[in-house]
Amino acid sequence: MAKVSVQFTLNGAEKAEFIDSGTTLLHALRDKIGDTSPKGGCHQGTCGACSVIIDGELRLSCLTLAETCSGAAITTTSGLSEGGVLHPLQRAFLDAFATQCGFCTPGMIMAAKVLLDHTPNPSRDEVVEALSGNICRCTGYEPIIQAVLTAARSNSQNAARGESKKMELRKSYFADQRKDDLHEIGQPRPRSDSPGHVTGKTAYFADRNFPGMLHLKMVRSPHHHARILSIDISEAEKHPGVVKILTAKDVPHNVYTILILIQIGPEDETVLADGKVRWKGEAVVAVLAETERAAQEAAAKVKVDYEVLPAVFDMEEALKPGAPIVNEYHGRNYYLYDSGECRKVRFGDVEAGFASADHVLEQTYQSSPIEHAPTETTGCIVAPEGNDRFTCYTNTQAMFFTLDNASIILQMPGNRLHFVGGTVGGGFGGKVDVIVEPIAILGAKLTGRPVSFIYSRAEEMQISSPRAAEKVVIKDGVMKDGRIVARKVTGYTDAGAYSRHSPYGAQKGAGHYPGPYTIPNVWIDTYCVYTNRTPSSAMRGFGVTIGDFALEVQMDKLARLIGMDPLEFRFINAYRDGDMKAHRQPTEGAALIECMQEASRAANWPVAEKFMAMSSYAKGA
Amino acid sequence: MALALQTFSTVKDANAALKAAGTRYLGGGTLAVRAANEGDVSVSSFIRSTEPSLSAITVSGGKVRIGASVTMAAIARHPDLSSLSHAAHAVGGPAIRNMATVGGNLFAPAPYGDFTVALLALDATLSTDGGDLPIETFLVKRESIHAIVTAVGFSLPAEGSFRFLKVSRIKPKGISVLSIAAVLEQAPDGTVSSARIALGCMADRPMRATATEKALLGRILTSHGIAPALAVANDGTAPITDPLASAWYRNEVLPVHLGRLLLA
Ligand SMILES: Cc1cc2nc3c(=O)[nH]c(=O)nc-3n(C[C@H](O)[C@H](O)[C@H](O)COP(=O)(O)OP(=O)(O)OC[C@H]3O[C@@H](n4cnc5c(N)ncnc54)[C@H](O)[C@@H]3O)c2cc1C
Ligand code: FES
Ligand code: FES
Numbered sequence: 001m002a003k004v005s006v007q008f009t010l011n012g013a014e015k016a017e018f019i020d021s022g023t024t025l026l027h028a029l030r031d032k033i034g035d036t037s038p039k040g041g042c043h044q045g046t047c048g049a050c051s052v053i054i055d056g057e058l059r060l061s062c063l064t065l066a067e068t069c070s071g072a073a074i075t076t077t078s079g080l081s082e083g084g085v086l087h088p089l090q091r092a093f094l095d096a097f098a099t100q101c102g103f104c105t106p107g108m109i110m111a112a113k114v115l116l117d118h119t120p121n122p123s124r125d126e127v128v129e130a131l132s133g134n135i136c137r138c139t140g141y142e143p144i145i146q147a148v149l150t151a152a153r154s155n156s157q158n159a160a161r162g163e164s165k166k167m168e169l170r171k172s173y174f175a176d177q178r179k180d181d182l183h184e185i186g187q188p189r190p191r192s193d194s195p196g197h198v199t200g201k202t203a204y205f206a207d208r209n210f211p212g213m214l215h216l217k218m219v220r221s222p223h224h225h226a227r228i229l230s231i232d233i234s235e236a237e238k239h240p241g242v243v244k245i246l247t248a249k250d251v252p253h254n255v256y257t258i259l260i261l262i263q264i265g266p267e268d269e270t271v272l273a274d275g276k277v278r279w280k281g282e283a284v285v286a287v288l289a290e291t292e293r294a295a296q297e298a299a300a301k302v303k304v305d306y307e308v309l310p311a312v313f314d315m316e317e318a319l320k321p322g323a324p325i326v327n328e329y330h331g332r333n334y335y336l337y338d339s340g341e342c343r344k345v346r347f348g349d350v351e352a353g354f355a356s357a358d359h360v361l362e363q364t365y366q367s368s369p370i371e372h373a374p375t376e377t378t379g380c381i382v383a384p385e386g387n388d389r390f391t392c393y394t395n396t397q398a399m400f401f402t403l404d405n406a407s408i409i410l411q412m413p414g415n416r417l418h419f420v421g422g423t424v425g426g427g428f429g430g431k432v433d434v435i436v437e438p439i440a441i442l443g444a445k446l447t448g449r450p451v452s453f454i455y456s457r458a459e460e461m462q463i464s465s466p467r468a469a470e471k472v473v474i475k476d477g478v479m480k481d482g483r484i485v486a487r488k489v490t491g492y493t494d495a496g497a498y499s500r501h502s503p504y505g506a507q508k509g510a511g512h513y514p515g516p517y518t519i520p521n522v523w524i525d526t527y528c529v530y531t532n533r534t535p536s537s538a539m540r541g542f543g544v545t546i547g548d549f550a551l552e553v554q555m556d557k558l559a560r561l562i563g564m565d566p567l568e569f570r571f572i573n574a575y576r577d578g579d580m581k582a583h584r585q586p587t588e589g590a591a592l593i594e595c596m597q598e599a600s601r602a603a604n605w606p607v608a609e610k611f612m613a614m615s616s617y618a619k620g621a
Numbered sequence: 622m623a624l625a626l627q628t629f630s631t632v633k634d635a636n637a638a639l640k641a642a643g644t645r646y647l648g649g650g651t652l653a654v655r656a657a658n659e660g661d662v663s664v665s666s667f668i669r670s671t672e673p674s675l676s677a678i679t680v681s682g683g684k685v686r687i688g689a690s691v692t693m694a695a696i697a698r699h700p701d702l703s704s705l706s707h708a709a710h711a712v713g714g715p716a717i718r719n720m721a722t723v724g725g726n727l728f729a730p731a732p733y734g735d736f737t738v739a740l741l742a743l744d745a746t747l748s749t750d751g752g753d754l755p756i757e758t759f760l761v762k763r764e765s766i767h768a769i770v771t772a773v774g775f776s777l778p779a780e781g782s783f784r785f786l787k788v789s790r791i792k793p794k795g796i797s798v799l800s801i802a803a804v805l806e807q808a809p810d811g812t813v814s815s816a817r818i819a820l821g822c823m824a825d826r827p828m829r830a831t832a833t834e835k836a837l838l839g840r841i842l843t844s845h846g847i848a849p850a851l852a853v854a855n856d857g858t859a860p861i862t863d864p865l866a867s868a869w870y871r872n873e874v875l876p877v878h879l880g881r882l883l884l885a
Contacts, residue, residue, distance in 0.1 A: 002625050022624030022667065024654065043658040045651055051716055057694070058716040063654045065626050065647075065667070111715065125793075132794035133714020217660075293623055296660040456659065 008072045010035060011079025019066055025059075026050045028066035029076065036207035037078035037106045037200025039425070041135070041375045042457035048134030049375055051107040052076050058114045058133075077106035077200040080113070089113060089151040090198040094190070098147035100138035102197025103375040103425030108134050109198065112148045121152055137375050137426045173594045177617075193423060202423050204376060205393040210383055210450035214243055216443055217295035219285040219302045220463070221277035224532040225311035225324065228275055231285060232303040239301055241294025244447050246286040248274035251442060252411040255329070257499050258434050261404050268329035269498040269535070271409055271438055277306070278326055278497035279534055281463045288443045288451060311532035315471060315492045318531050326497055326530040335495070335503045335528035343510035345524035347582040353486025353521030357477025359561055364473045365550035369466035369494070372539055376425020378464055379454030380436045382444040390441050391418045395425065398432040405434040406441055417441070429538035433465055433500055465537035468502055469494040470509075472550040477521075478558050482572040487514040491526040491547065496535035501542070503528045508543030514582055515551040516592045517573040522582035570596060571611040590616040622665035624657055632750055632769050635670035639767055644668050646769055648725035649692060651717055652733070675724075675771060678702070686774045689724030693736065696723070704783050708739035708802065711787040714794045724770050727756075728763060731822045731861045735787055735800045738827045741819035742802035743783070745775040760826050778804050786882045787821075788874070790865060797822050798866045799875060801882050805837075813837045818879075822871060823858040832856035833879065847883045851876040 002021040009015065010033065017032050026043070029035045029052070041047035043062045050062040053075040080087040086094070089109050099105040108131060115122055115130035122130070127148045136144060169188065171180065180186055196202035233245045248254050251271045260267060273284045285302050289295035310324045317323055318333040326333055337343055354360050380394035396402045399421050407414040424431060440453040455464065470493055477486035491509045495502035506528035513524045541548075559569035571593065579587045593616045600607050622643065629635040639646060647653050647667040657664060675690035680701040687696065696702055696709035697718065712721050712735050726736045727747070737756075745756045749768045756773075759766065784803045789795030800821035808814045816837045818830040832853035840846040860871035 002623075004626075020623065021626050022657075024658070044655045045713075045717060048714070048716065057719045059719055060651075060716045062658065063650050063720060065650065065654065067626055067628075068669075114715070129793050130715055133716045291623065293662070297622070297662045299660075300662055458659065 004067050006066050006070050008069050008074055010074050011076060021067060023066050024062055025052070025064040025066045025069055025074075026061035029061060029074075030207070031209045035076055035078050035200075036203075037076045039103050039106060039204070039376065040206070041103060041377070041425070044457055046135065046457070047104070047107070047375055048111065049104050049107040051110040051134065053110055053114055056114070056117070058111055060133075075110070075113075077109045077198075080109065081199055086195075086198065087113075088154050089116070089148070092147040092151035092154065093144070093198045094194045096143045096147035096150060097191070097194075098139060098143040099191075099194055099197040101375070101424060101426045102193065102202050103204065104134060104136040104138075105197045106200040108136065108144055112151070115148070116152055122148070124149065135375060137373055137428070170598070173598075174591075196423075204423055204425050205381060205395045205421075206376075206379060206452075206454060208381060208393060210381070213381070213450040213452050214288045214290065214443065214447060215292045215295045216440055216451055216453035217287050217289075217292070217299045218283045218459075219287065219299050219304065221273065221280055221282040221284055221306075223277060223306055223308050223311075224280045224313070225309040225326070226277050226306040227309060228273060228277065228284070229305040229307055230303075231305075233285060235303070236285075236287060236298040236301040239289075239294065239298035241290040242287065242298045243290065243449070244288040244443060245298070245302070246272065246288070246439065246443065246446070247284075248272040250446070251409065251439070253409050256405060256409050256434075258401065258405050259499065259501065259504060260408070261401065264499075264503055266329050268327055269500070276309075276328075279532055281459075281534060282497070283439070286439050286443065288447060313531050313533055315469075315494050315527075315529040315531060318529050319527075324532075326532055330530060333530045335499065335506070335530075337503070337507070342525040342527040343507045345510055345513070345522060345582050347523075347584070348486075348521035350486045350488050350521045350523040354475070354477040354488075357485050358480045359558075360475065360477050361554070361558060361561055362473065362475040363550075363554055363557060364471065365546075365553065366471045367467075367469055367546045367549070369469045369534065369536060370539065371461055371464070371466045372426070372428040372430030373461065374424075374426030374428060374430055377455040377457060377460040378431055378436055379452070380440050381450065381452045381454075382437075382440045383450040384444045384448055385418070389416045389418055390444055391420060392437050392441055393420045393422075394437055395427070396421065396431055396434075396437065397424060397427040397429070398434075401432070402434045402437050406438045409434075409438040410442060410445070412441075412445075429467075429540050429542060430464055432538045433535075435464075462534065465496070465500055465535050467539035467542055467546075468496075468505060468536035469533070470546040472547060474550060474554045476554060476558055478562060480562055482562065482564050482569050484517060484519050484558070484573050486521040487517075487519045488523040489513040489525070489547075491524070493526065493528050493543065494533060494536060495528050495530050496533040497530060498535040499528070500535050500537040502536055505536075505538070505543035509547050511583065512544045512547050513551070515548065515555075516575050516590070517570075518575045518579040518587075519573070519582065524582070565607065567596060567600060567605055568607050568611060571607065571614060574616075576615075577617040592616065622662075624665060624667070626667045626669065629668070629670045630672060632670045632672050632675070632771055635668050635672075636750055636769055638666075638668045639769070641666065646724075648690065648722035649720035650725075651713070651721050652725060652729060670769065672771075680777065683777045684774065685777055686772050687723050688772050689727075689770045690722050693718040693721045693723075693726075696736075701777075704778060704780075705739060705785075708736055708785040708787075711735045711785070711797075711800065723773055727759070727770060727773070731825050732797045732863055732865065734827055735797055735821055738800045738819045738821035739783075739785055739802040740773055740775065741827045741829065742804050742817050743775040743778060744804075744817060745773045748772045748774065757829070760828075763826070779806065782806055784882050784885065786878060786885075788878050796865055799823060799860075799871055799878065801879055803882060805842075805883075807842070811841045812839050813842065820858070820875070822866075823860045823875060825859075825861060828857070830854065830856070830879075837883075842883055844880070844884065847880060850883070851880050854879050
């Protein structure tokens with residue numbers, strides 16, 4: 001491979017390196033020079049996390065070839081603070097809570113710095129425009145915009161200091177329920193990880209580089225459902241730079257399911273496809289090579305012969321008799337709970353409730369899969385240690401869960417696995433599946449070399465599990481005076497081809513309905529359904545969030561039906577301490593009444609005085 | 622084959638290097654490097670030229686010449702090109718505009734190529750070492766062109782005659798649902814005396830709205846006056862379907878946005 005020399009200044013210091021021709025500036029900075037403050041969130045120009053300043057202009061280091069920067073002056077976020085004193089932008093990001101996971105922060109600060117260098121007093125619109133090439137999945141942007149405006153106003157480091165915005169804690173609620181004599185809890189505190197984020201010093205799993213590290217690329221199924229007739233890796237194996245190619249037979253315990261740790265089986269998913277693929281994008285063959293490029297080239301040479309099978313994408317279709325069976329380990333297109341074909345809750349007599357109601361309203365709600373799209377993609381780096389142990393640096397959100405599952409899949413005692421986590425560049429529940437670690441550890445074991453397996457942006461968007469698509473049918477009986485007297489919910493969760501966390505998600509749905517309302521007659525059925533779609537899994541309140549969307553839209557419709565204010569309608573039905581829930585648990589620690597009282601004030605949506613006088617725990621009120 | 626970059630000081634040498642298999646010219650790299658990063662292994666050698674004329678903008682006697690390596694940011698801030706600045710500004714966010722070149726934009730498949738839509742309406746001429754060619758001819762056969770485009774040239778539109786609109790779903794920066802550029806000249810009585818209208822995302826590459834152009838001639842720019850032109854807005858379109866919008870949606874909204882542009 002042709003080596004070329006590049007010379008530039010980085011944050012004022014001269015740098016001269018020999019790099020492979022064609023190396024991006026992002027890789028040169030991170031892997032050769034060791035400045036890991038620019039982050040690789042997409043390598044396609046979309047996220048802005050890799051932004052750097054080259055000769056005074058904002059550039060994307062992932063799309064810039066390092067050799068085109070010879071002679072240039074490059075600035076990165078790691079070079080902004082001097083002598084331990086934060087740059088006004090860094091200070092303002094810290095104070096305004098403009099950084100959460102921190103993965104976008106170095107790029108955001110670069111974009112903001114170029115703006116302020118040219119436009120010291122920008123308008124809000126100018127700030128928004130300047131940041132428009134940078135994506136943040138955590139903050140919702142407003143704190144970032146405010147931070148940039150604050151930094152601009154401060155104009156000097158001294159003025160920026162001490163402007164720290166205090167978090168407001170509304171302590172009047174439940175004041176008689178606690179002593180409020182703790183030193184840390186209940187006090188506003190700066191986030192301890194923010195200084196690392198704004199200086200680019202926070203270490204994410206990929207901010208390390210080992211000599212001799214191999215890169216893993218996955219050959220994936222182009223079909224939604226197909227039989228694998230043959231796999232030919234002979235050409236790929238001969239490709240220069242290829243070190244190892246893995247197929248199903250290399251994986252010691254290839255069929256697994258993550259929830260087996262809590263006895264939720266059967267094992268139903270393959271680490272590498274064996275005989276069949278059940279969704280488009282399923283992992284079939286893993287290629288390990290000296291460079292990413294060699295791995296990509298070899299992956300293109302793997303030949304897989306498929307016989308395409310009929311696929312099913314719709315939950316109702318999947319549940320019909322005669323539908324193609326998605327997953328033979330289940331033998332049917334739904335998860336069989338110990339309670340039968342669905343999770344069930346029965347409370348009171350729902351039919352009698354409907355019969356006595358003034359109105360009955362049945363509505364169907366549906367949602368599509370939702371991708372978490374974290375700015376940092378899923379991945380891990382595994383280093384074999386001398387003592388037959390493996391250290392796995394990972395951005396999993398489920399450390400020990402992953403370790404235990406890797407131990408099962410690899411048939412390797414857990415004490416040989418050392419998992420190192422750290423700051424995750426946005427997870428939102430999307431990084432709880434055990435997908436990259438076992439195969440990367442296996443690669444490290446079979447080659448004796450460090451292995452990096454990091455999802456591309458395309459893989460993150462299409463391969464990583466999304467939130468499940470759901471369908472929710474709600475039937476309610478309501479009285480003219482506002483009381484809901486019966487609620488029947490049928491929920492369907494689209495697990496995709498494999499269980500992952502979905503049987504639990506559907507169960508959570510059963511646990512969550514009928515919502516935070518006290519209803520005397522309740523009937524709940526929730527199904528976990530298999531289709532030939534990307535396996536779904538956890539995401540922020542999975543099994544609950546879509547249910548809440550459906551429930552609250554239904555609440556508004558019911559209020560409209562009986563001509564009542566929607567907020568007052570909720571006060572009438574809100575659960576309060578001591579109320580018996582449909583699951584036969586008495587309610588404890590409810591705070592819905594108080595939340596709605598605050599919402600009524602904040603949104604300037606007045607309700608009758610009697611509702612403002614209510615309390616979640618003092619039943620008389 | 623590993624990826625490599627070869628840099629040449631002249632266009633001539635770069636053109637010669639491009640004859641080898643597996644080579645691709647590198648402009649700002651926003652599409653070319655991106656493709657390599659995403660696993661396109663068909664290219665093993667990027668070729669670029671640093672010939673200074675590629676980065677020059679000249680405006681004289683109402684004629685504009687923009688070197689192919691000129692970036693969108695450079696066009697947007699050029700004092701003599703203020704009428705085009707918002708078309709250049711429509712491409713990407715700030716960092717992309719500092720990298721994206723005119724040359725690369727000419728080759729960008731839909732939904733990209735917003736600035737090329739403007740160039741099509743302006744009836745630009747492209748220069749190569751082998752001679753000049755009109756932009757329309759270029760667009761038809763751009764896949765088979767392996768020579769470096771060195772510059773684009775066009776006449777500066779008369780004051781107020783150039784209009785540009787990009788429709789996207791994300792503000793302030795987003796990929797196009799569609800884009801429209803128009804050069805409209807009006808007679809003293811307000812009737813349209815000439816019209817050249819180009820559409821982006823209404824095919825796999827920028828296209829002329831010839832039926833609309835014809836239907837506008839002799840009409841005044843009122844909602845009644847433009848009605849016949851809007852009625853044929855979809856003539857010959859074959860929009861792309863992508864995650865932003867379906868072909869059906871693009872066809873549905875084209876007349877609405879075209880109407881807004883004409884009445885603006
Ligand atoms: C995040 C993001 C957002 C974007 N947003 C937009 C947008 O809003 N609007 C838009 O129009 N585009 C957009 N693009 C696409 C792209 O940035 C622009 O079209 C840009 O103008 C391409 O120019 P480039 O110099 O980067 O091309 P390159 O990537 O360098 O090249 C693209 C192609 O053109 C060829 N080429 C380049 N220059 C020449 C030349 N002089 N002669 C012959 N062949 C040449 C290359 O060989 C290559 O095949 C976006 C891209 C990204 C990554
Ligand atoms: S824009 Fe460069 S990594 Fe995302
Ligand atoms: S803080 Fe912006 S992506 Fe996490």
